[in-house]
Amino acid sequence: MYSKLIKTLKFHNFLNRHRVKSMVILTLLVAYYFCLPKTLFKDPTATVITSDSNELLGALIADDGQWRFPANDSVPDKFKLCILQFEDEYFYKHPGFNPVSIFKALKGNLNSGSVKRGGSTLTQQVIRLSRKGQSRTYFEKLKEIILATRLEFRLSKDEILNLYASHAPFGGNVVGIDAAAWRYFNRNANNLSWAESATLAVLPNAPSLIYPGKNQERLLDKRNRLLRKLYNNEIIDQLTYELSIAESLPQKPYPLPQIAPHLLQKVAKKNRGERIKTTVNIALQEQANTIVKQHYNHLKQNEIYNISVLVLDVKTREVLTYIGNSPTDDAHQKSVDIVDKPRSTGSILKPFLYAAMLDAGDLLPNTLVADVPTQFGSYQPKNYNQTYDGAVHANEALSRSLNVPIVRMLQEFGLDRFYHYLKALQLKDLKYNANHYGLSLVLGGAESNLWDLCKSYAALSSTLNHFNENSSKYYSNEFCQPIYKSDEIINFGKQSTQKDVFDAASIYLTFESMKQVNRPQSDESWEYYDSSQEIAWKTGTSFGFRDAWAIGTTKDYVVGVWVGNADGEGRPGLVGVQTAAPILFDVFDLLPKSNWFNQPFDEMLEVKICKKSGYRASSICDATEMQFIQASGKKTEPCPFHKLVHLDVAERYQVNSSCEAISNIINKSWFVLPPLQAHYFKSKNPYYKPLPPFRNDCVESSGISMEFIYPNQQSTIYLPKDFNGKTNDLILKVAHSKPEIELHWYIDSEYIGSTKDIHDMAVLPSTGEHIITVTDELGNSLKHKITILD
Template identity: 75%
Template structure:
């Protein structure tokens, strides 16, 4: 050290020059060797290539890979740089031989460059091949060797070497010329690619085949001579044919590639896609597309989510249609009319709030809400129907009545908690049509919501009956992301587990499409909670199903919004749904969340909690919140004669001869439609003629008190004031059912007042009480 210090003091100028040279040498190598744009590449969860988007400069240049396939590594070293692992970045012997040969010929015939020097030359593209440039490359090559390992230098070469045409790098070349991963190439194929960068513009597959074949075979002969391959491998390799033309790159998930490219352009991205599921689903979509396009239905999208990890397993953004029918549009995240697909969320919300039980009877009669007149798909009415059947049969009128009773704003709160992004406006904007397709949503959000509900139920049963704070989270298609479900809590996140389970029990009973009607009779049949939806005008067909492990969502329609006859959820989307469910493994049915349920007595006829006079009672498990529901209102105690033919009372029959019996009684309009579907329904017997029934309940209109013309004025804002209907009843606590022009408009209790805004013109107003008494008024509305 002292000698060095003395030398520096005596030779300051030389020391400064030497120091400057060392600093220059240290910083001569660019921090980033290659700045070329790269293709966007996506792979499956198992690292299988799903697709690639060409680089912005028009080159098939995949992002740099840190590893080089062993066969290609052996081939390229044998062909280009046999002493690669021994030299410091340049080979003096090769340089001397090249210099002598070039001087003898008077031109540049041989380069003598090592692989390290070639990496430098590739990074300094466009530089003339002069001796001065060679000196620069030599210096930079030694610096490269000091900074990077030999394996990293090989990776640079393999990633950025030209392979003919617009193909750059071993990864892109192996797919373009052999249609598979570089790791899967044979010795002959690896040798073919190894000789291409030596003269990429002169020889590449499909051009100068004889010259390419000779180069490949000479390399294979060299590999045989240095014992890299045996004689059998050599004979088999030279017998292999050369590739004739480039293959198109895989397009297994083109719409997911578009989505990834928006945020990860030019990167290699490993996704969560299951390549087997993806390809099988592609085939299913292609098969159904060929059928549906005959009815001018051109677009399909399918999504499969893993419930437990919330990973996207399959992403089919569109059918294999043509450009005219917008084949490149990814419909999975596009807003479309929801049809009936939101009904399970309403059912779960009503159960969660404890407003009804699964089999509680709901009215299904002609009903109008001002100008809004909902109808069932089959144009028929059941009078009353159990709530779970209303859901499984997707009846519209009971759903609208359920929404009206539950409250539009309350349900809207649940939808916002589900994070349905396309429900953008306030609740009043949608009105009661919200439950029948008045709002829009997309396949991504809907599948996410079903997955969140299924996961809530799974977590509740798997933990100590606890919920997770971040249960309602976004799915991911990036393998690098792991979903954090948050902290455990005894407080529900949105719906309680029992309400979700009971909702799924109803959805499990949905009638399957044609050809699957007897599915429930097969022990090994998949149990799926699923729902379809059809938008107004037959523009959108939905089908979404869930098991314990998977959610499958299907949308079918036309991207331009054109409706088509037959574009119905159960006919168009459901067959695809069940074909896709045949692809994924079978799951067990959800476990019953008993900790959120209680066993209670239920009236078999009405589905309400059993009263003391309900004749048929069964024990059912219900959600805890349902304990507050009222007892059965449809059974009343009546008094009959000995033969049970007529109603009697003490005015016409001795008390010891009166039979007391519980009777299932529906309001008249409900009973009218109910009898058409239930022939065993018995109306109340009439009173015997000799009985005094003056004590029976009665009612009359307070307003309007007679047939009249009613003028409805407007307020200062120009809004029409409502007509207030009023009735007096001898038993005010009695329920009264209101109808306008035979359409049900509501119920009143205690205070019998009803506000309506009828259309201009004549109307018939009817009121029926719980005892079957009926009064009518004819009125004319003037605006």
């Protein structure tokens, strides 16, 4: 303790005696400490994206026009050995400068009378590169030495070497080993040969004079001398040396890979000048690029120029493939990324309505829904094939993408209720209220984008997966945004017994229906092949043939495809099943085969279902089966289409106690559709039998009903003309529950005739508004208002 005190006193005495010297030394130390800028290099860098395996997907040149990649965290071993042998053999031994090299350089320069050698170490060269535009004088050299020693205190040797490799010039507008490897050899720097590494090692020595394509003989000589030195120092063996000097030099720069150019654009918006490792699988991306190119070459013959494809991993929500556009040209907006652009949805939202109605308990999977001519005010939906089935099972209406039954389902379910479900899916392009879209919302009246739609389908699949994997629990954040950066992880939220949007059973039953969608012609017999996988998928085609969609999901993957023209031009044949679906299945063929979804039994009930109507079976349904339905479906009504009818012994006529003894009456269940539905249904379903007529001696007690087949209420009709200019008749059609009854027809109270059995009436009304009235012989009447235009 005493000795320490004595030393402290002596030090203070020394400072008092040499105060000026002490201040000078302290000032110099402080100046030395702060002489080196905190950030040596502030140059803009290129935006670089790599795959999930760190392979280059693409790069966007730096803002100053230089191919300068963001600094990597290491230097390739071969290049490291080459640059040390060529530039600075004692790099790991000197303190930032090499006195011997400096002395030799100074002596040589004095003897020659000019600056011939610099004697700079790699550390000094890093300092020189950071101090751009400084003249090469002895005073500047002194500054470099001071700053180099300071840099040695701040960074490790490997960090200094990495700085050099990242910022050294390699000729032209190429800066850094990573950019140089791709520009001159079209490969990653870690995959360079000894000859290629040696070539790059000698370039920074005189990058303005010697680089690929310029002064080839001098470059070859310098490279081979370095290779000889590597051989003499036993870094490479004789065979490697001989093979290396036999390699040719690169002649001109290669273009950088552009495997995912539109994803690069997306990254550059938020991470410009950064190196981003993405979730993209490079093999899958390249194969999908090839598929898109093949289909583009075919579709462009029909003047269809743009395609986008998105592939998501359901479990991780990672983007595996991102194709923003086809390899078209600038005239057809090649650079436009269509993945996140709003486009008319066509029928692609129909599964969401089906799932919503199941989820709300308003529908069972096989429930019969009406498919007849329908008009809501001025809106008159049409099926794509312009025909009607009369009545069709709901799941078949979805799988066949029938417009009329779906719109009728929406009208019954409620536009606002469905809109609420869509908003819960977080479709950002739904910018207006429900009334703005109207009932056309489900047929393409709204817009969405491929990103949001794929996200939503992935969320449905993930909801079902998580429910089955986590003891019938849901996650609170299933409908989260997909990710394309490898360092991001999806947070699915907390587990709960409460569903996020749709319950698992409704999703499963929706997927079961979507699995039955007719595949493109090349895949239409897919179920007979063991190699084929089950896919829940849906197509969509917008009005005017402007947008074609196909989105499909398995337990593990979602694939989404959009086809069309970026400028919105419609084309004949631009239909989802013909243009987008073949691409969808070609991409699915690249993916590992997935098992089908497990059935979520905890959200389902087994009930007796009427086979013919798809409703819960009533006590009089004649053909039933046990089916699993969603739990909410237990509140649906029993079958309304089966009626108990009373027949005579021969079962040819309906009878009652007014004309037949009760002991002779046979009670039988009969499947009966409303007249208009029955009119269309029986033409496509030969098994359908209308009710037998009442026997003539019976007093009929059952209700009579009739409906217009054509025209619809409030219809506006243009009467066509034939080749001779004669106006064709208007054919009025009515369906009656008792077709044998005679009907009487009137236009504006003027009697025009009667019909029996087949109730079609040809008329030629004048232009303007008219009231059509039909009455039967029992006094029942029906009225319709129409407008005739010339």
